[in-house]
Amino acid sequence: MLVEIVRKKRQEKKKRVEEEHAALMNNKGPGQNLALEDREKMKKAIVDIEYEGYTIPRGWKVLWTAYGTHYNPKYFGDPSTFDPSRFEDAVPPYVFVPFEGGPRVCAGYQLAKLNILIFLHFVVTHYDWSLRYLDEPITMDPLPFPFQEMPIKISPKPII
Numbered sequence: 001m002l003v004e005i006v007r008k009k010r011q012e013k014k015k016r017v018e019e020e021h022a023a024l025m026n027n028k029g030p031g032q033n034l035a036l037e038d039r040e041k042m043k044k045a046i047v048d049i050e051y052e053g054y055t056i057p058r059g060w061k062v063l064w065t066a067y068g069t070h071y072n073p074k075y076f077g078d079p080s081t082f083d084p085s086r087f088e089d090a091v092p093p094y095v096f097v098p099f100e101g102g103p104r105v106c107a108g109y110q111l112a113k114l115n116i117l118i119f120l121h122f123v124v125t126h127y128d129w130s131l132r133y134l135d136e137p138i139t140m141d142p143l144p145f146p147f148q149e150m151p152i153k154i155s156p157k158p159i160i
């Protein structure tokens with residue numbers, strides 16, 4: 001009996017998800033002009049939300065990107081300048097959010113940060129490298145991305 005109820009509930013949920021997905025694919029509802037990849041990154045408002053004078057009705061799809069926060073001069077002065085020293089002062093919570101935040105924060109963020117640190121350490125200490133395109137533009141799609149995928153010339157440092 002219990003197994004039957006669980007199976008039925010699963011089937012109902014599957015049907016609901018398929019219907020929602022089909023509606024999204026048919027360009028119904030907000031977000032219709034976005035690329036499929038971006039639409040799939042969207043969250044769904046599960047209650048009506050009031051935010052800065054706007055109402056986001058329950059059921060609407062919402063696309064949030066870190067770009068809006070990271071390029072906000074209220075939090076990061078002169079945001080388009082590469083200035084790592086801006087992180088010398090503590091950044092308020094939920095302001096630097098490449099891994100998002102809250103209960104759905106990236107589950108691998110500590111591992112990712114450690115990997116990046118180790119990778120950069122070895123690139124900088126063991127290799128000579130330079131940018132192929134010095135003034136390569138950054139595109140927004142919607143996250144910042146180097147236009148030509150930032151190729152670099154790299155060679156092992158001579159052993160002294």
Ligand code: HEM
Nearest residue numbers: 041097098099100103104105106107108109111112113116
């Ligand atoms: C630079 C590397 C990474 C970045 C920038 C990153 C960023 C993110 C972001 C923004 C989310 C939230 C996605 C969303 O809510 O739509 C996320 C979720 C997640 N990430 Fe990462 N991530 C990285 C590396 C990793 C690694 C190395 C792992 C695992 C080893 C990982 C595992 C996960 C998991 C399991 C979730 C889903 C968490 C949940 O929904 O509860 N990530 N990540």
